[in-house]
Amino acid sequence: MLATAQAPGKLFLIGEYSITFPFQSAVAFAVDKYVTVTAESNDMQVVDITSDQLGNLKIPFEQIQKPLTIDNWQLVKRTMAVLYQYHFKNLSVYQGLKLNITSDLTFQGKKLGLGSSAAVVVAIIKAFNQVFNLKLSKQEQFKLGALVMLTLPQFSKGSMADVAVATYGNVLSYHKFDDFFVNQLLANGMDYATIMQRDWPGLAIKILPWPTDWQIAIGWTKTPADTQEILNHIIPSEKIAAAKEKLALTTKPLINKFILGLKNSNFEMVSQSILLNATDITNYTNEVGINYLTASLTDALNIATDLHIPAKISGAGGGDNVIAITTRNENKEKLQKAWQRSGIIPLPLHIATLGE
The missing domain is CATH 3.30.70.890 (GHMP kinase, C-terminal domain)
Known part of the structure; x- marks a missing residue:
């Protein structure tokens, strides 16, 4: 099955910085520039990824769960590790996947500050969800994206509001969850599916109206x-x-x-x-x-x-x-x-x- 998924960039309207603290709120909105991912499963023993920003990467099954090296691909590799562990659990039942990632969240070769990292993660999650018919809810997609970010040191202190906007679109009221609680579950070795089933204290995401003449x-x-x-x-x-x-x-x-x-x-x-x-x-x-x-x-x-x-x-x-x-x-x-x-x-x- 060939699937195509998009995740938008985001901008904050109010609440930056304080939203990095648990139980705080912010309002942000999705912009009509996107990361687009096309994905198709196959019988190969590899995840084959092409990016318009980074080139090509092939990850053999036995490498998917290996510790990350710091490079430009680590966000994509971490996303694949979380998704394969969540869905397949055992390497023996992994299925091959071909991904193509394109982004229009840049201008003249520079990032526009629209949350492109979160958009990449969420677009991959959405495409993976379609290809393997996981029937993930929006909240489950958000939680998977947040788990990817929380397990990458350079993103772990973020608010995850960009993940929420990339998942839901629209204008959002976002209330940050207790990341200490979720990190403790990860540290205790709880599997991703069980963590996602738990209530995340503080988490609330609501779509807000936007006046048509504004x-x-x-x-x-x-x-x-x-x-x-x-x-x-x-x-x-x-x-x-x-x-x-x-x-x-x-x-x-x-x-x-x-x-x-x-x-x-x-x-x-x-x-x-x-x-x-x-x-x-x-x-x-x-x-x-x-x-x-x-x-x-x-x-x-x-x-x-x-x-x-x-x-x-x-x-x-x-x-x-x-x-x-x-x-x-x-x-x-x-x-x-x-x-x-x-x-x-x-x-x-x-x-x-x-x-x-």
Whole structure:
């Protein structure tokens, strides 16, 4: 059986940084740029993978569960290891698989900061689900993707919100699970299927409405940022713990206000929530020593402010994107033209519903 699956990129609307803590919330949305995976089972004793970004890789069955080496393929290899262990369990019943992976989450050869790693993982999971008729629910697909990320050191500190958006699409309210609990199950040697059947404390994913007359504008600074590298360079200390706790406390009511504003199409409520959260994140990153605001990001934000359009950095900062919301298309066009004059590239992105 030949299967084709897509997973979208994502952008945050509100709640970055605090969402890396268990039991915290954020709102993010799927964008209409995708990682696409075609997959087909066969009788070969190998997983044969072709990527438009990385080239070709063949993994013999006996190599699938071997310890990973650090290379550009480790995310794909870890995904295959988790899926084969979850579904087949024993090497003796493995089935061959041919995968083709393509991505349009780049521009001029650079990542756009749209959560491409999670999109790769989830697109592979979706294709694998189709090929072997696993009939996985959306939540099961999400949990498999999160297990892949949790078992890779460079991704384990992330929020997994990008995995949720890549799985569900749309505009999402995402409440992070207790990753300490899940990591303990992994450390105790519990198999993936059993871990997925357990309730993950705190996990909640809900699709939110988006007012039809609201416009989203995204400006790309042309400077890629590495969220995982930023998170991994935060060295724990009492000062940082206090800053995290403060951010978590101030963010929670703003998330609730933002969601209420969305549900009631209250633009003023949503705008206030975004701008207050942006201030809190700037204060937090200053306290913990993160290079959050670059010159290009500051320029993009100032341009939006001058046009009386609420805007914020989407993601970890240090590069990537600014996002703005307006109720009038002509205001969006004015903003995009002003960004272009300052070297900020407007990205023609829209909310992706996946149509599933």
